């Protein structure tokens with residue numbers, strides 16, 4: 295059983311990459327000083343605007359200037375830092391990639407968005423990440439002294455199977471840096487976080503960029519933290535801010551004992567074992 299403070303930084307990312315990174319660092323400092331956070335997450339594409347036209351222009355290799363800054367921040371504040379995501383370039387391919395740094399500043403995990411955001415809702419939104427990005431082909435979990443944590447990015451949240459694999463691997467919390475939009479966000483963003491939390495009886499956090507009405511892609515924002523009952527513990531509005539909540543792993547045990555779906559699974563009828571999760 296353990297308890298720790300998780301803080302999410304709902305950052306407003308603009309066109310100036312250096313400015314985005316430097317503001318992210320200021321917010322990380324505040325998350326620690328004002329909320330005593332032990333785990334901090336930034337949003338999807340925190341060092342660039344979100345959009346297929348931006349990925350190549352803002353892409354960096356990992357390690358690179360942005361992730362070097364994250365590593366130093368994690369070490370300075372002695373926290374686990376989930377670096378939202380950044381456009382990554384590797385061997386001429388572009389990825390939407392999250393990095394995770396431990397309290398010693400070491401890169402302990404990376405996640406390349408596995409499910410690319412390709413949708414077409416006529417008259418509302420058409421988006422095709424796969425026109426520019428390549429998808430990742432690995433899952434991402436990391437261990438802390440508090441619990442095991444899973445990371446996935448935005449559209450990945452729509453795939454219940456992935457969250458189940460993370461739960462099956464022992465995660466107590468799944469963090470989704472994500473930038474839902476003004477069409478799908480109001481309908482699905484919080485609902486999906488609550489659904490993944492209830493399906494798996496664990497904590498779920500969604501961390502979004504703040505809304506910028508002038509941007510070509512307008513983020514819904516509303517970062518939130520949901521408990522294993524599927525209750526929203528804290529939810530941001532659309533503005534730039536930090537939200538934080540206690541993650542208490544004893545509640546997971548309690549819920550799983552009271553509603554024991556984890557033990558009642560009919561594994562003779564279906565499988566949850568991904569080869570990626572044989573850790």
Ligand SMILES: NC(=O)CC(=O)C(=O)O
Nearest residue numbers: 411448449473474475478
């Ligand atoms: N931006 C995304 O990756 C996902 C999204 O906005 C949605 O699923 O809706």
